[in-house]
Amino acid sequence: xxxxxxxxxxxxxxxxxxxITFPMIAERAGVNPTTLYRRWKDVNxxxxxxxxxxxxRDGDPVPDTGSLEQDLTQWADIIAxxxxxxxxxxxxRAMVAARIDIVVGCSVTEARLEQAVLMVDRARERGExxxxxxxxxxxxxxxxxxxxxxxxxxxxxYARRLVRDVLTMAR
Amino acid sequence: xxxxxxxxxxxxxxxxxxxITFPMIAERAGVNPTTLYRRWKDVNxxxxxxxxxxxxRDGDPVPDTGSLEQDLTQWADIIAxxxxxxxxxxxxRAMVAARIDIVVGCSVTEARLEQAVLMVDRARERGExxxxxxxxxxxxxxxxxxxxxxxxxxxxxYARRLVRDVLTMAR
DNA sequence: GCCATAAAGCAACGATCTTTGCTTTGATGA
DNA sequence: TCATCAAAGCAAAGATCGTTGCTTTATGGC
Numbered sequence: 001x002x003x004x005x006x007x008x009x010x011x012x013x014x015x016x017x018x019x020i021t022f023p024m025i026a027e028r029a030g031v032n033p034t035t036l037y038r039r040w041k042d043v044n045x046x047x048x049x050x051x052x053x054x055x056x057r058d059g060d061p062v063p064d065t066g067s068l069e070q071d072l073t074q075w076a077d078i079i080a081x082x083x084x085x086x087x088x089x090x091x092x093r094a095m096v097a098a099r100i101d102i103v104v105g106c107s108v109t110e111a112r113l114e115q116a117v118l119m120v121d122r123a124r125e126r127g128e129x130x131x132x133x134x135x136x137x138x139x140x141x142x143x144x145x146x147x148x149x150x151x152x153x154x155x156x157x158y159a160r161r162l163v164r165d166v167l168t169m170a171r
Numbered sequence: 172x173x174x175x176x177x178x179x180x181x182x183x184x185x186x187x188x189x190x191i192t193f194p195m196i197a198e199r200a201g202v203n204p205t206t207l208y209r210r211w212k213d214v215n216x217x218x219x220x221x222x223x224x225x226x227x228r229d230g231d232p233v234p235d236t237g238s239l240e241q242d243l244t245q246w247a248d249i250i251a252x253x254x255x256x257x258x259x260x261x262x263x264r265a266m267v268a269a270r271i272d273i274v275v276g277c278s279v280t281e282a283r284l285e286q287a288v289l290m291v292d293r294a295r296e297r298g299e300x301x302x303x304x305x306x307x308x309x310x311x312x313x314x315x316x317x318x319x320x321x322x323x324x325x326x327x328x329y330a331r332r333l334v335r336d337v338l339t340m341a342r
Numbered sequence: 343g344c345c346a347t348a349a350a351g352c353a354a355c356g357a358t359c360t361t362t363g364c365t366t367t368g369a370t371g372a
Numbered sequence: 373t374c375a376t377c378a379a380a381g382c383a384a385a386g387a388t389c390g391t392t393g394c395t396t397t398a399t400g401g402c
Contacts, residue, residue: 001380021359032381037360039379109321135336142317143309149320150280165306169339172350192389203351208390210349 004029005036009050013094014087020047020094051095055108062115068123068130069167075119076140076159079112083148092149112141131170139166175200176207180221184265185258191218191265222266226279233286239294239301240338246290247311247330250283254319263320283312302341310337 008028012020020043026033040046063074082088116133123130131139140162147154179199183191191214197204211217234245253259287304294301302310311333318325 023359033360034362034382035380109323138314138317138333139310139336142314145317145321146309146313150316152280162309165310165340169336194389204390205352205392206350 001031005031005046006050006053009046010054013047013050013090047094051091052107054091055095060115062118064119064122066126068119068128069163071119071123072136072140072163072167073160075115076144076163077156079141080144080154080156080159083144084154089148092145109137109141113137129170131166135169136166139169172202176202176217177221177224180217181225184218184221184261218265222262223278225262231286233289235290235293237297239290239299240334242290242294243307243311243334243337244331246286247315247334248327250312251315251325251327251330254315255325260319263316280308280312284308300341302337306340307337310340 005025008025009020011028012024022036022043023033025043025046026036036046040049060078063071063078065071065074083092113133116136120130120133120136140159143162144154144159146152147158176196179196180191182199183195193207193214194204196214196217197207207217211220231249234242234249236242236245254263284304287307291301291304291307311330314333315325315330317323318329
């Protein structure tokens with residue numbers, strides 16, 4: 001029941017991010033629109049719930065190659081591939097539009113920060129000189145998201161360039 | 172007439188970025204809704220026009236202090252103050268939501284790029300070693316917008332820190 | 343000054359969303 | 373098993389949006 005609703009929202013976000021209504025969701029989920037109107041304040045409230053479930057997803061494994069440069073390159077590449085998927089782009093847009101950033105955006109960023117901290121800590125234990133985790137967020141993650149949200153190109157070499165840039169800060 | 176419509180849209184964006192309709196705009200502007208339905212394809216088309224007019228605004232003067240670090244610091248500070256204004260934040264959100272990024276987002280980014288090029292060129296003529304204009308966009312502008320869009324804090328020192336970071340790339 | 347064309351207003355219609363009262367289903371505990 | 377209460381379905385009414393045909397106004401050329 002509830003999962004049917006969540007998947008229905010997910011499908012609709014994947015198809016048309018513009019103008020998703022309760023009746024649409026209800027039809028897909030095979031429930032009565034009234035149920036949705038009664039349970040959630042509005043469509044954004046439901047979307048927030050779905051986005052939180054979809055994006056706060058489990059800990060992706062963090063690369064551990066033995067060199068921070070390799071780790072970051074792989075990591076940035078994975079993220080770049082992930083957030084440029086049309087479906088994911090629409091999720092991001094929908095999130096921003098629905099103002100669910102305060103809740104979800106922060107949790108996503110925090111997850112990325114934790115991953116960065118992990119890689120940086122390992123590198124430091126190996127004796128490498130590293131940028132801070134916050135710098136990695138600012139100079140690798142932020143530009144990637146910026147390009148996605150504003151529909152700027154994210155070619156394969158771009159993530160690599162960002163990693164190269166942030167590493168020069170450590171020297 | 173046309174300006175009345177534009178200002179009406181601006182007001183509405185400033186108040187409620189969610190669900191702006193032609194009848195709302197028409198009422199504010201003192202015109203008939205039909206006029207809007209006939210002239211613009213949909214609300215997004217009108218929003219795009221207004222956003223373009225509001226954001227492509229004239230060439231803000233670019234700082235010219237005689238040192239790139241000073242220039243960038245002042246510039247980033249101005250931008251940070253500008254894009255954190257509640258009204259501007261709502262504009263950005265509305266833009267992203269309405270998918271008018273492809274048109275407007277690019278033009279805004281291009282304007283920033285031109286400004287960065289100007290400052291970098293001047294610095295190079297003075298003999299300074301500088302990052303590229305593209306790097307300034309990636310590592311100063313992008314993190315600022317990222318923080319705004321995802322509702323992360325943009326305290327005064329943040330812009331300064333970004334500038335410091337990007338300058339270390341040039342050495 | 344008059345006519346032609348384009349733009350804006352008006353009004354009515356249809357479609358869709360949203361709300362609300364009431365009924366039905368289903369799960370829980372005595 | 374039955375009683376009870378919460379949650380879901382149903383149906384009708386109300387509100388808003390979006391569309392379209394027609395009328396009115398204004399602007400420019402002759």
